[in-house]
Amino acid sequence: MAQTGRNPALERLEAQAIVPLDELLRGRLALDATEMQGRAARSDASVARATLGVLTGLELSGESLAEPHEPDLTLPSDAAIDRAPALAGARATAEAARSDARAAESERRAQLKLTADAGALGVHPERTFRDNAGGQFLLAVTVPLFDGGAIAGRIAAADAAAASAAAKVDAARQSLELALLRARATGDRARQDLATARATIPIAADQFQLVRARYLGGGNVRLLEVLDALNQYVESHLRESRALLEARSAAALQEQLLGEPGR
Numbered sequence: 001m002a003q004t005g006r007n008p009a010l011e012r013l014e015a016q017a018i019v020p021l022d023e024l025l026r027g028r029l030a031l032d033a034t035e036m037q038g039r040a041a042r043s044d045a046s047v048a049r050a051t052l053g054v055l056t057g058l059e060l061s062g063e064s065l066a067e068p069h070e071p072d073l074t075l076p077s078d079a080a081i082d083r084a085p086a087l088a089g090a091r092a093t094a095e096a097a098r099s100d101a102r103a104a105e106s107e108r109r110a111q112l113k114l115t116a117d118a119g120a121l122g123v124h125p126e127r128t129f130r131d132n133a134g135g136q137f138l139l140a141v142t143v144p145l146f147d148g149g150a151i152a153g154r155i156a157a158a159d160a161a162a163a164s165a166a167a168k169v170d171a172a173r174q175s176l177e178l179a180l181l182r183a184r185a186t187g188d189r190a191r192q193d194l195a196t197a198r199a200t201i202p203i204a205a206d207q208f209q210l211v212r213a214r215y216l217g218g219g220n221v222r223l224l225e226v227l228d229a230l231n232q233y234v235e236s237h238l239r240e241s242r243a244l245l246e247a248r249s250a251a252a253l254q255e256q257l258l259g260e261p262g263r
Contacts, residue, residue, distance in 0.1 A: 030227050034234075075184060076258055081176060085259040090172040094165035097158070104158035107151045179257055187250035194243035197236055204233040 053059060081087070208229040215221040 026224055026227065030231070076180060076254070080258055080260065081173065081180070083259065084176055084257060086172050086176055086257070087169065090165070090169040094162070094169050097162040097165035101155070101158035101162040104151075104155045107154065176257060180254060183250045183254045183257070187247050187254075190243050190246035190250060194240060194247060197240035197243055201233075201236045201240065204229075204236040208233040 208226075211221055211226050211229040215223065215226045
């Protein structure tokens with residue numbers, strides 16, 4: 001591996017003394033910056049692969065990772081939104097609150113209590129069992145009369161909790177729809193940026209090849225202009241990668257919100 005900042009082409013130009021020293025230094029700085037960005041990118045990729053392995057519980061390598069599918073950011077249907085995990089949790093909470101309200105309401109009603117008991121009653125157990133089987137049966141009815149408003153308070157609190165839970169379901173749906181709209185807007189913008197970047201890549205490549213040919217042919221072109229054209233060509237590829245990453249991230253966010261990975 002070549003040392004940082006050393007390049008055979010630059011070394012030949014320096015040996016031939018046909019390029020000013022400041023341009024050679026600028027070229028070496030550009031190489032150093034490129035190598036640093038490459039090391040940072042490899043480090044980020046390693047961290048992302050390790051994070052994905054922790055989340056999936058699998059041993060992952062660069063060869064085992066499949067290419068992500070094409071981003072799909074079509075507006076989901078109402079049925080897909082209703083199946084979202086966030087809404088399912090809010091609906092379960094609302095149903096539990098309604099059940100508590102029904103249980104609190106039942107305290108208003110009268111309660112019928114049946115009790116039964118059996119045993120050796122009386123002084124003479126033998127005669128007691130023979131005459132009445134030694135048992136007693138009681139029937140009691142409990143009717144709430146006045147409790148100082150305790151039951152009404154519990155019912156009101158339960159009704160308020162049920163209403164609050166129902167409102168949270170509507171709020172959760174609204175928040176989910178807004179998040180989906182933001183993800184779609186982000187994805188649409190990213191796809192437009194992606195199309196623009198892919199259209200500029202051939203132009204930047206032709207520009208770089210033209211400037212490079214003029215420089216090598218002895219034209220009135222400096223090395224800095226060649227480096228600038230190369231930088232524009234590399235930057236066009238980076239814009240494509242960034243836009244593709246943003247589009248895929250928006251699609252992944254939508255899938256996460258809907259609870260439908262890989263749909």
